[in-house]
Amino acid sequence: MSVETAPMQVLSSRAIARQRRVRSTKRFVEAFAQHKSGVLGVVMLLVFVVLGLLAPVLFPAEMIEPINTVNNPRMASPSAEFWLGTDELGRSVLALLVWAIRPSLIVGISASIIAMILGTLLGISSGHFRNWFGALCERLTDWFLVIPFLPLVIVLAAVFGQQGDWILIVVLGITAWPGTARLVRAQTLSVEGRPYIERAKVLGNSDWKQMSRHVLPNVMPLVIANTTLTVAIVILSQTTLAFIGLTDPNSVNWGSMLDNASASGAPLRGAWWYLLPPGICVILVVLAFTLIGRALEVVLNPRLGSE
């Protein structure tokens, strides 16, 4: 920390806090910018977000309505009119690709937020409370960690899945929380070992105040990093589920594109324009979140700074 020779000002504690936050935010951004991989991730993500938002503008919804496209050349290779060719129903693969961005990002991010909230709640509780409640949370986390992720998601999705993306978000959210919880618990334990927390306890701060005022802000950065990585996993899972046919068949996403491609004989017909792009999009988006997450981890956790 630099020694600042600022003019002596009497600032309110809140103003001081705000100043501190602004400064640390700036520091954070600078540190983050040092990681080229992280920046690359952000750029990639932005490209996808922008394209996803512009989908209805670039490719009007009627373009991907099957009854309108049935008479186009089907599973045709790329041409001037269809830059990435067409699928088995005559729809432009490029249009489908761009429209698929939304469900993937929305489901990925929403589910991860749910996982983050659940995981943080349970993690802090299990780390903070030394009584039966904390032990219960800890046991719960350990147990759910053991349950294999994809089979559980599959069972839930098998029963609820085809009814729309919201169910999918809930299902993915409530299966992804254990990883976050474990991390948060470890952090909570570590934070609570610090002296000023002891002081806060002695001063009689309630459990709630301790958790929200002291533990939470310290835990959040790592949680955010972890959540970013969770998005990557959730998107991969969603793609897998769509491929197996457990998501809403009316929603276009990359996994269902691959499922349709496979079922329509794309490998056999050498329709690389139909098989390659959805997979590449998944890779790029997942990679973007992974890169961002890894960079965040490094920036926010000084112990890993040796990298």
Place this chain on the structure above:
Amino acid sequence: MARTRRSLRRWGAAGLATVIAAVIPVTVAASNAQAIEQDGKYILKVGVLQPVDNLNPFKGITAAAYEAWALMYDTLTGYGKDFSAEPRLAESWEESEDGLTWTYNLVEGVNFSDGEPLTADDVVYTFNRIIEGESNEQTNYGSYVKNMESVKAIDDATVEFTLTEPTPIMTKLAVPILPEHIWSELDADELRDYTNSPDSDPPGGVGSGPFVLDEAVKGQYWTFTANPDYWGGAPKIDGVEYRVYRDANGMVTALNNGEIDFADDIDANLFSTLEGKDNIATNAAEYYGWSYITFNGGAQLTDGTPIGTGHPSLEDPIVREAINWAVDKQALINTNLEGYGSQGSSFMPPIYADQHYEPEDPIGYDVELANQMLDDAGYAKGPDGIRTMPDGSNPLDFELFSRQESKTSQTTIELLQGWLKEIGIESSAETVSEGRLYAIAGEGTFDMYEWGWVTEPDPDYQASTFTCDQFSYETKGGQIYGGLNDSFYCDPEYDELYAQQAVETDPAARTEIVKELQQMVYEANAYIIPYYYDYLQAWRTDRFTGFEHQPEPDGAVLFQYGTFSYLNVEPVTDASGGDSDSSSNTALIVGGVAAAAVLAGVVVFLISRGRRSGEADME
């Protein structure tokens, strides 16, 4: 040190390259030498997309099952290449003057695969079992014995049937003749659970047919060996194998690679990749199969109790006709069939030329007309553009189902959703397995779904699916099972005509009635039949030759009503073809071991190199 390391790397790379170079020709050779011959035998390997669901002739239902039974068993009569009646086990028959007594003379000297002779007693037993049986025995064969009063053996080679009414089915008795000495050991419950496979008790697969069941691995493959003593002449091949593929991709790839010799029921879009290929013959056969979209026209039990969740608007024939006008059937032919099919109409397909009813004013594709019809009938559009019942309630929002096993089914329903929207009908679609759909259909918890039928040459079975007593029924345990009627179409006049054709022995008169039945169903729009599809098959010409079409010249060559190809096909004897398989196997083994050894060596190289290179790779 550095020099040694670099040359190590070079050797490592060379080693890897050698391995790859060695492995490729070995595996390619292995796949091609994947013998026409297997242990010196010629086996016809047929790829199928659906399994033999049950080898028990009373319980199975898939086309593959029927094909397996055709290999294992004989019937009294059969169909010729032109679908006319032909003798089989019954080499001749006589009909009495009043048409109520039929006498069949059996071929003599026929034996079952376990050596026991086939006599009239077995025929009598088989038919009596069905006549006296209940749902277990009657599901598949009940329609044949409807009018039979009794069956008895006059002597070892003569069987006499006594009927209650004359019936045209007596020349089309497609009932497999089962060995009494095996099946009489099973009571009704045991029969239900009997899998008729090699490890069953009593032993399964005992039949008189041209092939004998050899191995059955449920869900994967079934093998049959030729019966050299077959009374109809020994087959010229040594065996047949049916192999199940989860999807057409895998099956077609297997055909290309030579893993199978024949690919059955290929998807249209994959079929086009096979045309013109070397060593592959393709056949697009006009077929007796068709796809249909059914409506829930008012689901009920046979006793009249309404069941299910069908939308009331579908009970109105005008609504059904309007929907029919909104379906672009040509688009379906283009997308699903790539043109391999023809526009659909009535339930006897045009391949049965004398039976088929061709409507004078077929229902085409006219969205405007459909909208007009619905407007005129009072199904006005609400503010959100969705129509409601004439009294303003119950917006038209349908539940549609497609079949997981069929991509074309899913495409049809997906397009249907769009077309329904254009005439102001909202819908939601679900893809389910055929097993589930069967249950859903029985319970009536649907509005529309897509499935298909394959129609026999004799119209009785197909016509029966529109009768009132083929509705769903409830068992004592409170279970609701579906009958054959999945449109819940019911018209007493239809039932009367149906009963008439069942006893009309004059073919011309009978055809008239059958056409009238088709017309009634067509005009009521019980089903939408968008197309009759061609049956697409392909086989390798460098393996077997002698496939026979039914009908000539370009009908289906397997999965026919008969076993023409199986009895006639023989291996292509080619001088340059595969050597004796023992040497190819040895090559495979040697190659495999060598490749493994070299690969192991390379891995060892890499690991040891990794350790040592630390010195030079200092930071």
Place this chain on the structure above:
Amino acid sequence: MSEPAEAIAADVGSDPALERRVRDTRRAGGLGRFILRRSLTGLGTLLFVLAFNFVLFQLLPGDPAARYRGVRDISAEAIAKLREELNAPLWDQFINYIKDPLSLDALSTFSGESVWSTIFGSLWPTVVLLGTATLVATIVGVWIGIKAGWNRGSKFDKASTGVTLLLYATPEFWLGLLLIMLFSTGVGPFPALFPSGTIKDAGIDALSIEGVINIAYHTVLPATALALVYLADYSLIMRASIVDELGQDYLTTARAKGLMDYQIRRRHAVPNASLPTITLIFLSFGFIIGGAITVETVFSYPGLGLLSVEAIGTQDLPLLQALFLFTSAAVILFNIIADVTIALVDPRIRV
């Protein structure tokens, strides 16, 4: 010199639970007792999974007995009895479930056969596939990880990290589809080299030499699709472990003592870094399963993954339930093995 247990904890992503367990061992003393305690914990987890299983399937909507409708071989009486059982009050059902938690004679609603015999019938193909893929992935991934971690910042490191990150983000089934298109169909630049479906040809005895080669031949493509993604995971783990290990004091000491780099690597760094890696490899078993499911589907490989997908299609809930139980039990088992392996392999712990 840092506490070895903490060193491990640092690598294993700050897992205090593991740390605690390891410390507990040394306090309790003895490997045998460790295994016992660990197995008991595992059993406890299994019990939880059983209870969870029960609750999960109770929550599912619909008439349970109705699911058996598709099976034509089950008598109406059997269905009526099932319906009675399944609609009994919740508590009674729970008691029944406890009495027979594995539902050893549960029947599949699709085939009517015992679910457990179905599962064990489909087990060996999955074992073959996963075993091969994991083996190859471990060998290659670990090697890459070591090399990249040791030469941190080098061209190899940058290149391999980039590649492994890409592979890590790749859906396995997509790789499978590409491999089929490239090497199986013959439509691309390569001839059709490998089969694209099933595990072996009919009529070949699986246990003969010919059978083994045939199976291997059919396993090449699916195992490759899986191995490529797994090795990315392992490589990243191994690299992180090595990088972390490199910062340890004792290594500086060793170098100061004059040991050559490769000696340091072979004798100290790699073995120490291997422990958490082995652990994590076992722990990522849950991650492996997911890939197997889709790859088996793409290649029609008749293992547990394909069985799961079919069970979903036919809504065969007893089978799904049993599969879920089975995979959970397998994961628990692997977790136990992982912890025991650490205890075994690390001499510092055992004493």
